[in-house]
Amino acid sequence: MRLLAQLGTYFLFMKRAVSRPEKHSILYRQTMREIEKVGIDSFGIVVIVSLFVGAVITIQTSFNIENPLLPKYLVGLTVRDSLMLEFSSTMIALILAGKVGSSIASELGMMRITEQIDALEVMGVNSVSYLILPRIIAAVLFFPILCLLSIFVGIAGGYLSCVLANVIPPADYIMGIQYAFYPYYISYAITKMVFFAIIITSVSSFYGYYVKGGAVEVGKSSTKAVVQSSILILLANLILTKTILQ
Amino acid sequence: MIEVKNLFKKFDGEYVLNDVSVKFEQGKCNLIIGRSGSGKTVLLKSIAGLIEVEEGEIWYDDQKFSHINMDSKQQIRKEMGMLFQGSALFDSLTVEENVLFPLDMFTSKTRGEKLDRVNFCLEKVKVSGTNNLYPAELSGGMQKRVAIARAISLNPRYLLCDEPNSGLDPETGIVIDNLIKELTVEYNMTTIVNSHDMNSVLEIGDKVVFIFNGCACWEGTREEVLKTDNEALNNFVFATNMAKQIKRN
Numbered sequence: 001m002r003l004l005a006q007l008g009t010y011f012l013f014m015k016r017a018v019s020r021p022e023k024h025s026i027l028y029r030q031t032m033r034e035i036e037k038v039g040i041d042s043f044g045i046v047v048i049v050s051l052f053v054g055a056v057i058t059i060q061t062s063f064n065i066e067n068p069l070l071p072k073y074l075v076g077l078t079v080r081d082s083l084m085l086e087f088s089s090t091m092i093a094l095i096l097a098g099k100v101g102s103s104i105a106s107e108l109g110m111m112r113i114t115e116q117i118d119a120l121e122v123m124g125v126n127s128v129s130y131l132i133l134p135r136i137i138a139a140v141l142f143f144p145i146l147c148l149l150s151i152f153v154g155i156a157g158g159y160l161s162c163v164l165a166n167v168i169p170p171a172d173y174i175m176g177i178q179y180a181f182y183p184y185y186i187s188y189a190i191t192k193m194v195f196f197a198i199i200i201t202s203v204s205s206f207y208g209y210y211v212k213g214g215a216v217e218v219g220k221s222s223t224k225a226v227v228q229s230s231i232l233i234l235l236a237n238l239i240l241t242k243t244i245l246q
Numbered sequence: 247m248i249e250v251k252n253l254f255k256k257f258d259g260e261y262v263l264n265d266v267s268v269k270f271e272q273g274k275c276n277l278i279i280g281r282s283g284s285g286k287t288v289l290l291k292s293i294a295g296l297i298e299v300e301e302g303e304i305w306y307d308d309q310k311f312s313h314i315n316m317d318s319k320q321q322i323r324k325e326m327g328m329l330f331q332g333s334a335l336f337d338s339l340t341v342e343e344n345v346l347f348p349l350d351m352f353t354s355k356t357r358g359e360k361l362d363r364v365n366f367c368l369e370k371v372k373v374s375g376t377n378n379l380y381p382a383e384l385s386g387g388m389q390k391r392v393a394i395a396r397a398i399s400l401n402p403r404y405l406l407c408d409e410p411n412s413g414l415d416p417e418t419g420i421v422i423d424n425l426i427k428e429l430t431v432e433y434n435m436t437t438i439v440n441s442h443d444m445n446s447v448l449e450i451g452d453k454v455v456f457i458f459n460g461c462a463c464w465e466g467t468r469e470e471v472l473k474t475d476n477e478a479l480n481n482f483v484f485a486t487n488m489a490k491q492i493k494r495n
Binding site for chain 1: 291294295296316320321322323324326327328330331332334335336337347348350351352406
């Protein structure tokens with residue numbers, strides 16, 4: 001019953017979030033700010049994680065394909081497909097749920113307990129639309145870019161491990177990443193990332209916006225936001241994979 | 247004028263507002279007083295529409311404010327300014343951006359005109375020159391002044407203040423009170439100030455409403471506060487032994 005009530009509150013919250021903004025110029029300005037906060041500021045972590053994971057997948061795959069009948073270029077193919085199909089969308093989304101989600105929930109939570117959200121409401125501003133919509137737009141626009149960046153950097157990480165650790169000949173790796181390439185995998189990864197972006201920003205905003213109490217509750221809501229976003233990402237991943245990758 | 251009629255509000259089955267009916271007059275500082283937990287913040291937040299009441303009506307002049315949809319509520323709110331207990335300045339924005347915010351949101355003035363208005367408001371509350379500072383860089387008193395500047399930037403008809411001098415020393419508190427009084431008279435606003443500070447009552451209380459156990463149990467002027475026979479109010483006003491002795495004499 002409580003879950004249903006919460007679900008209802010969430011949908012009403014989203015309805016308010018996507019209602020017509022007060023001024024489009026302000027929405028544009030806020031969106032640009034959020035792109036910097038949720039997108040550009042996440043470049044570093046995405047690059048570092050993807051680089052190392054790309055390198056590790058290459059080493060592990062090479063270790064597991066020791067059969068001389070299997071061509072070496074399969075390592076490159078496996079790395080590319082692992083990154084495109086799963087890591088650069090789902091795993092990066094889980095990392096972003098931790099980084100961006102907790103930041104959104106705690107920022108909104110602090111705004112709630114210091115009455116800044118009340119101040120917006122009293123001014124006659126639709127606080128949900130003003131605070132949440134730019135975050136959703138920024139994430140929907142920028143998370144797919146982070147996903148593509150992660151694929152690119154992950155593949156580069158694999159290549160570096162070939163060159164520096166002599167895992168397989170770099171030429172075989174290059175051949176593998178070009179072999180049997182389906183461009184559809186990229187649109188699949190981007191589609192997933194768009195859904196994940198909506199989940200991360202809206203769920204985190206929801207938990208932050210409705211905080212009651214003080215600093216302890218802000219911390220709790222931030223944790224809840226990350227946990228719930230992560231579970232929903234995994235669930236959405238399963239549903240999307242089943243429906244669009246067939 | 248703001249009028250509340252037969253307001254009821256309960257939390258967890260207990261009435262926090264119990265049949266409250268009061269008229270707050272235009273051009274005057276209307277003070278809501280009462281001890282902590284008496285329901286005065288709930289009353290002010292209900293008047294601002296931040297808390298939905300169960301029963302009763304709230305009127306801003308001839309416009310009904312209670313039990314209406316969000317869009318209609320937002321239209322009335324554009325004529326409202328509110329000063330929060332903790333100032334509630336947007337901490338990611340500078341002083342200038344804070345005061346500019348309502349102007350950006352609801353006016354189509356040029357950037358120059360808006361900045362002129364910002365500087366005028368900051369000068370009015372005597373914090374000019376702080377434009378590029380962030381709220382965290384200001385003292386409590388200055389934050390309150392900037393919050394007042396933001397509240398009056400759109401020339402509101404109604405000003406609601408929740409404990410404007412809490413956390414301030416008595417001298418700064420009186421300065422803030424007088425500023426509110428000055429602006430109320432100058433712009434002919436309907437001002438409601440929520441306070442439990444007797445200094446405020448005696449300094450600016452044109453009309454005083456005493457809330458006790460969720461009921462508006464006494465109304466009068468600041469002069470009448472000192473002469474009343476109402477026992478609950480006397481206990482609140484003359485809380486210390488010394489004050490009780492002075493009252494007896």
